[in-house]
Amino acid sequence: MLSLASMIQHVLIAVDGSPSSHHAANQGFGLARQTGAKVTLAFVLESPPVIPVGPLSGYVMTSPPRTDADLEKARAELKTLAHDAGVPVETRVELGAPADVLCELAERLSVDLLVIGARGLSTGTRWLLGSVSDRVVHHAPCPVLVVRDRKR
Ligand SMILES: Nc1ncnc2c1ncn2[C@@H]1O[C@H](COP(=O)(O)OP(=O)(O)O)[C@@H](O)[C@H]1O
Numbered sequence: 484m485l486s487l488a489s490m491i492q493h494v495l496i497a498v499d500g501s502p503s504s505h506h507a508a509n510q511g512f513g514l515a516r517q518t519g520a521k522v523t524l525a526f527v528l529e530s531p532p533v534i535p536v537g538p539l540s541g542y543v544m545t546s547p548p549r550t551d552a553d554l555e556k557a558r559a560e561l562k563t564l565a566h567d568a569g570v571p572v573e574t575r576v577e578l579g580a581p582a583d584v585l586c587e588l589a590e591r592l593s594v595d596l597l598v599i600g601a602r603g604l605s606t607g608t609r610w611l612l613g614s615v616s617d618r619v620v621h622h623a624p625c626p627v628l629v630v631r632d633r634k635r
């Protein structure tokens with residue numbers, strides 16, 4: 484029988500700054516400590532969607548574009564989380580559509596497991612899964628661990 488340690492050698496953990504994603508990260512670290520897996524932490528800065536407003540007039544941004552401050556904040560957050568992981572951690576901040584970028588990264592890095600929180604930063608409570616975790620579960624090229632935080 485395959486041991487868990489031989490099955491899980493590289494874990495990708497998705498962090499968006501939410502308490503739910505921090506909880507997921509800690510669960511992922513625990514799993515990595517027990518399997519000896521290395522960890523990649525990824526924070527995706529969402530590129531603002533643009534709406535075409537006509538053939539000649541161009542586009543309207545639906546939210547402000549990402550700034551260097553956003554990038555620094557994301558980097559700092561990953562660094563803080565990585566500090567206490569107790570396993571080798573690589574951190575990366577990417578730009579794009581979060582679920583798609585996470586799935587591409589999982590493929591590119593050939594990770595054995597992708598760990599995400601059930602919910603993120605949005606305040607809606609209507610759904611059990613956020614839109615990013617929902618899309619990742621459907622499209623990931625590898626097993627996905629969706630960490631639900633019972634306290635939330
Ligand atoms: N931009 C992102 N970068 C990295 N991980 C993300 C990002 N957005 C969401 N996630 C991951 O997906 C989980 C669920 O978030 P999401 O689906 O966005 O829920 P919500 O709709 O409540 O915001 C988060 O806990 C986090 O692990």
Ligand SMILES: [Mg+2]
Nearest residue numbers: 603604605613
């Ligand atoms: Mg979200």
